[in-house]
Amino acid sequence: MYKREKNIKVLIIWRGPSPYRVDFFNELGKLCDLTVLFERRPDQITDKEKSWFHEDFTHFKGIYLKSITFRNTAFSLEQFKYLRKNAEYDYIVIGMYSTFIQMSSLLYLKLFKIPYLLNSDGGFIKKENKITYYIKRFFISGAKAYLSSSKGTSKYLQYYGANNKIMVYPFTTSFQKDVYKNLTAEDKLKYKKILGIKYNVIILFSGQFIYRKGVDILLKAAKNISKQCGIYIVGGEPTREYLSLCKENNLNNVHFIGFTPPQDLAQYYIASDIYVLPTREDIWGLVINEAMAYGLPIITTDNCLAGLELIKNEENGYIIPVNNTELLAQYANLLIDNKSLRDKIAANNRKKIQLYTLENMAKTHIDFLHNLKD
Known part of the structure; x- marks a missing residue:
C-alpha cells in the first residue's frame, strides 16, 4: 500500500x-x-x-x-x-x-x-x-x-x-472490490427474478438516450436478434423514434428502463448476459469497463476508444463498424446461442479488467x- x-x-x-x-x-x-x-x-x-x-x-x-x-x-x-x-x-x-x-x-x-x-x-x-x-x-x-x-x-x-x-x-470507474471474480448462473437467475426478468438470456444497453449512443442502431438490429432474448435499454425515456421502431418491427422483447442510480444499475449488470454499445462515437466509453467488470461479453463499434483499447474479437467480445446492424445481430445471436462462448469471454474479461x-x-x-x- x-x-x-x-x-x-x-x-x-x-x-x-x-x-x-x-x-x-x-x-x-x-x-x-x-x-x-x-x-x-x-x-x-x-x-x-x-x-x-x-x-x-x-x-x-x-x-x-x-x-x-x-x-x-x-x-x-x-x-x-x-x-x-x-x-x-x-x-x-x-x-x-x-x-x-x-x-x-x-x-x-x-x-x-x-x-x-x-x-x-x-x-x-x-x-x-x-x-x-x-x-x-x-x-x-x-x-x-x-x-x-x-x-x-x-x-x-x-x-x-x-x-x-x-x-x-x-x-x-471500478474499485478492486467491484470486479466480480466469478458470477454463477445462480447469481444471474437470482437477479433476473429480483428484476422480474423472464428471459433466459438478456442483452443490456445503459447510457444516455441520444443519437450519438446509437440506441436506434440496436433497435434496427433487434428485428434480426432472437426474440427469445430480452433487450433491456436503461437510461431514460424512449423517444418517439425508438417507440416507432419497436412498433414497426414487433419488438415485444425490448424493454426501456428509466434513469437508474448506480446501485440499482449493478443489478442489471449482474442479471445480463451480453452488453451492447452501438455508439456512433465515444472518446472512451466507460460502460465498457463496467460491463467487463461483471464479465459480460461486449459488442461495440470501431468508433469507441474503450472498445478499441480493451476488446479483442472473440476473446473479449466483438468490434463492428458503426451502423452495421447485420453484424450486430449476427454476433448477438452467436453469443445468445453459445453459453460456453459467453462463459469463456466472461472469464477473459474479468481477468483483463483486473488492472483497470x-x-x-x-x-x-x-x-x-x-x-x-x-
Missing part, C-alpha cells in the same frame, strides 16, 4: 464532480496532497440527473469555482487566483482543453511559462480545415507531460503536437509524477 506523499502537491482543474472522477480523486488524494477546482456544480449541469453526481470529497480538497453558466458553458476568472499561486504546487493538471475555463487556464499558463500537465480522456483524428487544426494544436501542445486514457488517445495528442512524455493510465481499477489508476498517476519529479 502506498503512503501519502505530502511533499507532492497537485492542483487539477476539472469540469464537474462526476462519480467516477470523484472516486478517482479520492484514491489519488490518499497518495498526495490534492486540490481539485471544479468548473461547475451539479445544479449547473443540465444533461445529467443531480443524483448522478458525487460530492464526497473525503481525501482531497474539492473547490467549486464561482462561475456563471450560459448555454451549458461555464465562465469564471477565479481559476487565475489559484494559478497565480503555482509555486505552491508541484504539478498543475488541466483536465481537458475544450471548455472556456480550461482554454483560458492554458492561455495563462503558456503566457507566463508555467509548467503544466494536460489530461485527455480520448479523441479521434478527423478531417478538418487548417484553422481548426492549428487552434487544437495550440491548446494541446506545450504541456510538460500528458495523461492519456489509451494508445489511441496518445496518437491523437501527438497528432496535435504533444511530446513523447505521455503516460497511458488504466481508465476505469481506481486503485491502480491512482497508483499509475503517482508513479508517473514521481518519475517526472526525479
Whole structure:
C-alpha cells in the first residue's frame, strides 16, 4: 500500500464532480496532497440527473469555482487566483482543453511559462480545415507531460503536437472490490427474478438516450436478434423514434428502463448476459469497463476508444463498424446461442479488467509524477 506523499502537491482543474472522477480523486488524494477546482456544480449541469453526481470529497480538497453558466458553458476568472499561486504546487493538471475555463487556464499558463500537465480522456483524428487544426494544436501542445486514457488517445495528442512524455493510465470507474471474480448462473437467475426478468438470456444497453449512443442502431438490429432474448435499454425515456421502431418491427422483447442510480444499475449488470454499445462515437466509453467488470461479453463499434483499447474479437467480445446492424445481430445471436462462448469471454474479461481499477489508476498517476519529479 502506498503512503501519502505530502511533499507532492497537485492542483487539477476539472469540469464537474462526476462519480467516477470523484472516486478517482479520492484514491489519488490518499497518495498526495490534492486540490481539485471544479468548473461547475451539479445544479449547473443540465444533461445529467443531480443524483448522478458525487460530492464526497473525503481525501482531497474539492473547490467549486464561482462561475456563471450560459448555454451549458461555464465562465469564471477565479481559476487565475489559484494559478497565480503555482509555486505552491508541484504539478498543475488541466483536465481537458475544450471548455472556456480550461482554454483560458492554458492561455495563462503558456503566457507566463508555467509548467503544466494536460489530461485527455480520448479523441479521434478527423478531417478538418487548417484553422481548426492549428487552434487544437495550440491548446494541446506545450504541456510538460500528458495523461492519456489509451494508445489511441496518445496518437491523437501527438497528432496535435504533444511530446513523447505521455503516460497511458488504466481508465476505469471500478474499485478492486467491484470486479466480480466469478458470477454463477445462480447469481444471474437470482437477479433476473429480483428484476422480474423472464428471459433466459438478456442483452443490456445503459447510457444516455441520444443519437450519438446509437440506441436506434440496436433497435434496427433487434428485428434480426432472437426474440427469445430480452433487450433491456436503461437510461431514460424512449423517444418517439425508438417507440416507432419497436412498433414497426414487433419488438415485444425490448424493454426501456428509466434513469437508474448506480446501485440499482449493478443489478442489471449482474442479471445480463451480453452488453451492447452501438455508439456512433465515444472518446472512451466507460460502460465498457463496467460491463467487463461483471464479465459480460461486449459488442461495440470501431468508433469507441474503450472498445478499441480493451476488446479483442472473440476473446473479449466483438468490434463492428458503426451502423452495421447485420453484424450486430449476427454476433448477438452467436453469443445468445453459445453459453460456453459467453462463459469463456466472461472469464477473459474479468481477468483483463483486473488492472483497470481506481486503485491502480491512482497508483499509475503517482508513479508517473514521481518519475517526472526525479
